[in-house]
Amino acid sequence: MSDSGLLSSILAVDCGNLFTRATLLDVVDGQFRLLGQGRVLSTHRPPAAHIMPGVVASTAQLEAIVGRDLMDKQGMLLMPERESGQGVDTCVVSVSAGAPLRVFLAGLAHDVSLASARRALASCPAVLVDTLSLEDRLDQPEGMIRLLERLDQAEADVLVLVGGVDGGASRRMLDTAGALALAYQVRPEDARPLVVYAGDAALQEQVRAILGELCQVRVVDNVRPALDVENTAPLSEALQRLYMEVRAEQVPGFETLCSWSHAEPLLASQAMRYTLGYLSARYGLKAVALQVGAGQSAVYWASGGQHDLVMRPQWGLKHGPAVAAQRGMDMLRRWIPEPPEPDEAWEMLYNLSLYPSAVPGSARELRLMHALTRELTAALLEDARPVFPQDKDRLPNSWDLIILSGAVFENTAAPGQAALMMLDALQPAGISTVVVDTLSLATAAGTIATVEPLAAAHLLERDAFLGLGTIIAPYGQGKKGSTALRLRVRYEDGRSLDVEVGSGTIEVIPLGLGQKARLEIRPARGFDLGWKGRKAVVEVDGGTLGIVVDARGRPLPLEASPAELQARVQQWHWQIGA
Amino acid sequence: MFYPAECRIYRRVTIRKERLLPRQGQVLVKPGELVSAEDLIGRCHPQPRWHLVDVARQLGLSPEDAEKALQKHPGDIVEKGEFLAVSKGGLALFRRVCKAPATGMVAAYQAGRLLIEEQGESQDVRALVRGRVVHVRPGMGVVMEVRGAYLRGAWGAGPSSYGVLKVLVDTPATPLLIKDIDIGAHGAVIVAGWCADGDVLRQAEQVQARGIILGSLDVSLRPLAEKLAIPVVITEGFGGIPMNPEAFDLLRNHHGRDVTIFTDRGELGPEVFLPDSLDEPPPPPEKPAPLKVGQKVRIIGYPRLGAVGHIVEVLSTPRRVEAGVLYEGVMVELDHHETVFVPWMNVEPIGPRASS
Known part of the structure; x- marks a missing residue:
C-alpha cells in the first residue's frame, strides 16, 4: 500500500470452468500496470474437487513470473503488501466455475410473459430445463400427474413463475400457483426448487401465501407489467444473485477463496458487462464483445448508457457435436476451404469435446474449431440481434469497438483468422476498431473496478487489449468485378496510398500496431458506410492486422453451390491472410 | 512452470467414491464397514404412482366446501374404492361421493384436489465396488474409500457395472x-484396442458380458453404444486410436481380477476401479504440480492423441505447432524414441506412482 493509504498492488483471481487465472497489477510510474498472469486448469472437479489447489497453483505460477512472494508457506495470501514488496494490498475474485443454474419456467402464455422470462434468462448463467404453460392443462389429472414427473426429471434449482399483467385477470395465475403447491407438497423439502415470482404484482402476496410455507419464495417486479412493456432486469438480477448463492457456493473451496477477497466475489459475466459499460460510457462508444469459451459463449454490448448481454451456457467449443447437430454439419463445413468428410468432422468434434483444455495441434482441427466458432457465435447473435441497441443515425449492426474474447481468438496462426471468424459471424457494417482480449483481462478489469476503478481504467487503456486493427465494412451489395469503394490512406510519416477495393473481396492495408492513418473513403454506388454513400475522412488505428476492408457485402453472399462457396471461402481466407 | 491436466491413470491410489441412491431411501451400511461389489448398501424408497382426484369437481362444490367434505386427509392410508369425500346435506341416497382410485396414501390436498400416492416397488442398491464405507449421508447414500488401481476414461455410456477383467487382445x-x-466373455468386462464393428458390441451384450473397455470406438457406433445394456468405456476418444500403452499395461496386469466401471459422472468421464486387498493404504490423488523433466505423460491432443512418453525439456519460449499457432510447451520423447514438441495443455501426467 502506498504512503497515502491508497491501494497499489492488486491481485485479481478468476475461477472459470476451465482455467483459473491470477493476475497482478501494481503501480509503475504512477500508473497501474499489468505485471503478470498465472493460469492453470481449474480444480473444482474431481479428483481434486476443490477450487483452492488451482488458485494456489495459479498464484504460485504468477509468483514465479513476477519474482515476488504473494503467499506464505501455507498457501495463504500475504496481505497487505509488506514493506519488502512481498504480498499484495488487495485481492478481488470473479467466478464462473459452477454449473449453470437449472431453471424450470412456469407461466401462462408462451409469446407474452414466458417469452419475456426467457429473455431475462438469456443474460444469466442458467439453462432452461422445462417450461410449463397454460397448454399443459394443469386443471386436468393427466396434466397434473405429468407435472409431478416433469419436476422429478428437471432437477431444477429454481422455478421461475411468471404470468399476467399487473392488476390483470388473476384466476389462471393463482390456479398455476395452486397446482405447483400441490406438486411441491409431495416432494421432499430438499427437492423443492426455490420459487422466484415475477408475475402480476397485484398477486405477490397471494402467491406467497400459496407457496411460502412449502418453499422459499422470492418476489421481483413483473417481467411483463403491461402487454407492451417488458421489464427483464429485476428477474435477471435475481437469478444472477441466486447463481452466486446456489451455484458458486457449491463449488468446493469457494468459502476459502472468499476469505482472500476484499470485495464480494463477482460473477465473471457481470464483470465483463461492467467493463463494456465503462468503455462505452467513458469514450462514447457503441461496443460489442464476443466471448467464446470451452463451456459457454456470450455476446455483450453497450451503448448510450445501456449495457446488456446474451449468454448460452453449455454452448461452447466443447459442445461442438451439439452445435453441429443443431446448425447442421454442412453449415460448419461450408466455412472450411478444404473441409473434412462429415464422419471425420464428427470424430474431431467429439474428441475436442472430450478434452476441452487441449489446443488444436493440426491445421485441420484448427479450421474446424474456427468453423465451429462462427456457427456457435452466429446462433448466439440470432438471440442477441432482436435486443441489440437500435440507432436510426447509424447503419444496422455497426459498432465502434469490437472485442474478441476467448482462447480461440487469442491462439491463432495469423491475426486474419481471428478477424475473419468475427467478420463471418457478426457481419458488422461501418467502421470498427477490433481488439483481442488476450488474457481475459476485460473480466479482471470489471472485477478490479469494484475496489479501485482507476486501476481498472489503466488496465483497459494500456494492457488489456491487443489491437487487430480497423475494419471498414460497407453496407450493401455490388456486382462481381465492380468497385465497392476507393480509399486514400495518409500515413503519419506523410506517405499515402490509393486503394480500390472490388466488390465481393477483402483487402488488407498495412498499418502497424500503435500507428494511425487518415482515410479518405469514397464508397461506390450501392455501398454505404453510414454517410448515405458520401465520401468521408476518418482517422483510424492500426494493429497486428492493419486496415481490413470487407467489401463482400451485407449480408454475406453465402448462397452458392458447395463448390462455388468453397472457392469463395478459400479466396476470403487468402485475401485476409487467414 | 506449466500445470497440466489431472492424472487419469494410477497404479495404486486411494480414491473416495460417492455412491448416491437414485432416489431418497435407506442406507443399510455403517461407517467403517467393508463391503464387496455385490453387497447391498441401500434401498430406495419406491417410485410412487400418482392419482389426482378432483374432489371439488366430482362433488360439484367450491374448493372451500370440498375441504369440509373430506373424509380422508394428507397422511391417511386409503383402500381402493374407499370414500375420500362425501357431500353433506340432503338425503343420504342422493349424496355424492368421491372414491379412492387406488390403494395408497393421501399425499396432498390443495384447492379442492387430492393426490393419492400408490406405492411401487422398492429398489436395492449395491456397492458395485469393493471398499470401505467412510461416510454415510442418511437417506442419500455413502462415500466409499477404494484402494487399488484407477483409470478414468475419456467417454462412457451405459449402466455402472462390475465383473472379472478379461483382456482379449x-x-x-x-x-x-x-x-x-465367446461364452467366456459371460460375466466379464472385456478389454481390446478399439472397435469399428457394431455386431461386436451386440455380441458382447448377447453373451452377457458385464462391460467393454476400449481405446477408441468408431464415431458411427456412438449411438449404438449408448443403447446397450452394458457399459462401454473408451480411454482415448473416437476413431481408430489404440489404447494408450500405460492403460493397456495396467489392465493386462489385472487380467482375471475384479473390476468395476462407474458411468455416473457424466462429462467427467467413466471411472474404472481395480481394487486390491493390500493392507497398506496407497496415497490419495496428487495435487496439481508443474510439469518436470523426466515426467511420464500422455498426449491428449491431435495429432498424437493417446501417445505416451517422457518430458525431456520444459521450454521457456513458445513454439509453433503444425496448425501454425504458437504455444508454450514441452519436448516429449515418445515410447518409440521420437521427440516431439507438445503444448502443455495437451499433456496429462501419468504420476510417478502410476509407474511404480
Whole structure:
C-alpha cells in the first residue's frame, strides 16, 4: 500500500470452468500496470474437487513470473503488501466455475410473459430445463400427474413463475400457483426448487401465501407489467444473485477463496458487462464483445448508457457435436476451404469435446474449431440481434469497438483468422476498431473496478487489449468485378496510398500496431458506410492486422453451390491472410 | 512452470467414491464397514404412482366446501374404492361421493384436489465396488474409500457395472473382433484396442458380458453404444486410436481380477476401479504440480492423441505447432524414441506412482 493509504498492488483471481487465472497489477510510474498472469486448469472437479489447489497453483505460477512472494508457506495470501514488496494490498475474485443454474419456467402464455422470462434468462448463467404453460392443462389429472414427473426429471434449482399483467385477470395465475403447491407438497423439502415470482404484482402476496410455507419464495417486479412493456432486469438480477448463492457456493473451496477477497466475489459475466459499460460510457462508444469459451459463449454490448448481454451456457467449443447437430454439419463445413468428410468432422468434434483444455495441434482441427466458432457465435447473435441497441443515425449492426474474447481468438496462426471468424459471424457494417482480449483481462478489469476503478481504467487503456486493427465494412451489395469503394490512406510519416477495393473481396492495408492513418473513403454506388454513400475522412488505428476492408457485402453472399462457396471461402481466407 | 491436466491413470491410489441412491431411501451400511461389489448398501424408497382426484369437481362444490367434505386427509392410508369425500346435506341416497382410485396414501390436498400416492416397488442398491464405507449421508447414500488401481476414461455410456477383467487382445492397437467374443466373455468386462464393428458390441451384450473397455470406438457406433445394456468405456476418444500403452499395461496386469466401471459422472468421464486387498493404504490423488523433466505423460491432443512418453525439456519460449499457432510447451520423447514438441495443455501426467 502506498504512503497515502491508497491501494497499489492488486491481485485479481478468476475461477472459470476451465482455467483459473491470477493476475497482478501494481503501480509503475504512477500508473497501474499489468505485471503478470498465472493460469492453470481449474480444480473444482474431481479428483481434486476443490477450487483452492488451482488458485494456489495459479498464484504460485504468477509468483514465479513476477519474482515476488504473494503467499506464505501455507498457501495463504500475504496481505497487505509488506514493506519488502512481498504480498499484495488487495485481492478481488470473479467466478464462473459452477454449473449453470437449472431453471424450470412456469407461466401462462408462451409469446407474452414466458417469452419475456426467457429473455431475462438469456443474460444469466442458467439453462432452461422445462417450461410449463397454460397448454399443459394443469386443471386436468393427466396434466397434473405429468407435472409431478416433469419436476422429478428437471432437477431444477429454481422455478421461475411468471404470468399476467399487473392488476390483470388473476384466476389462471393463482390456479398455476395452486397446482405447483400441490406438486411441491409431495416432494421432499430438499427437492423443492426455490420459487422466484415475477408475475402480476397485484398477486405477490397471494402467491406467497400459496407457496411460502412449502418453499422459499422470492418476489421481483413483473417481467411483463403491461402487454407492451417488458421489464427483464429485476428477474435477471435475481437469478444472477441466486447463481452466486446456489451455484458458486457449491463449488468446493469457494468459502476459502472468499476469505482472500476484499470485495464480494463477482460473477465473471457481470464483470465483463461492467467493463463494456465503462468503455462505452467513458469514450462514447457503441461496443460489442464476443466471448467464446470451452463451456459457454456470450455476446455483450453497450451503448448510450445501456449495457446488456446474451449468454448460452453449455454452448461452447466443447459442445461442438451439439452445435453441429443443431446448425447442421454442412453449415460448419461450408466455412472450411478444404473441409473434412462429415464422419471425420464428427470424430474431431467429439474428441475436442472430450478434452476441452487441449489446443488444436493440426491445421485441420484448427479450421474446424474456427468453423465451429462462427456457427456457435452466429446462433448466439440470432438471440442477441432482436435486443441489440437500435440507432436510426447509424447503419444496422455497426459498432465502434469490437472485442474478441476467448482462447480461440487469442491462439491463432495469423491475426486474419481471428478477424475473419468475427467478420463471418457478426457481419458488422461501418467502421470498427477490433481488439483481442488476450488474457481475459476485460473480466479482471470489471472485477478490479469494484475496489479501485482507476486501476481498472489503466488496465483497459494500456494492457488489456491487443489491437487487430480497423475494419471498414460497407453496407450493401455490388456486382462481381465492380468497385465497392476507393480509399486514400495518409500515413503519419506523410506517405499515402490509393486503394480500390472490388466488390465481393477483402483487402488488407498495412498499418502497424500503435500507428494511425487518415482515410479518405469514397464508397461506390450501392455501398454505404453510414454517410448515405458520401465520401468521408476518418482517422483510424492500426494493429497486428492493419486496415481490413470487407467489401463482400451485407449480408454475406453465402448462397452458392458447395463448390462455388468453397472457392469463395478459400479466396476470403487468402485475401485476409487467414 | 506449466500445470497440466489431472492424472487419469494410477497404479495404486486411494480414491473416495460417492455412491448416491437414485432416489431418497435407506442406507443399510455403517461407517467403517467393508463391503464387496455385490453387497447391498441401500434401498430406495419406491417410485410412487400418482392419482389426482378432483374432489371439488366430482362433488360439484367450491374448493372451500370440498375441504369440509373430506373424509380422508394428507397422511391417511386409503383402500381402493374407499370414500375420500362425501357431500353433506340432503338425503343420504342422493349424496355424492368421491372414491379412492387406488390403494395408497393421501399425499396432498390443495384447492379442492387430492393426490393419492400408490406405492411401487422398492429398489436395492449395491456397492458395485469393493471398499470401505467412510461416510454415510442418511437417506442419500455413502462415500466409499477404494484402494487399488484407477483409470478414468475419456467417454462412457451405459449402466455402472462390475465383473472379472478379461483382456482379449495382445496389443493396445488390436481391434476387437467378433471371433474374440465367446461364452467366456459371460460375466466379464472385456478389454481390446478399439472397435469399428457394431455386431461386436451386440455380441458382447448377447453373451452377457458385464462391460467393454476400449481405446477408441468408431464415431458411427456412438449411438449404438449408448443403447446397450452394458457399459462401454473408451480411454482415448473416437476413431481408430489404440489404447494408450500405460492403460493397456495396467489392465493386462489385472487380467482375471475384479473390476468395476462407474458411468455416473457424466462429462467427467467413466471411472474404472481395480481394487486390491493390500493392507497398506496407497496415497490419495496428487495435487496439481508443474510439469518436470523426466515426467511420464500422455498426449491428449491431435495429432498424437493417446501417445505416451517422457518430458525431456520444459521450454521457456513458445513454439509453433503444425496448425501454425504458437504455444508454450514441452519436448516429449515418445515410447518409440521420437521427440516431439507438445503444448502443455495437451499433456496429462501419468504420476510417478502410476509407474511404480
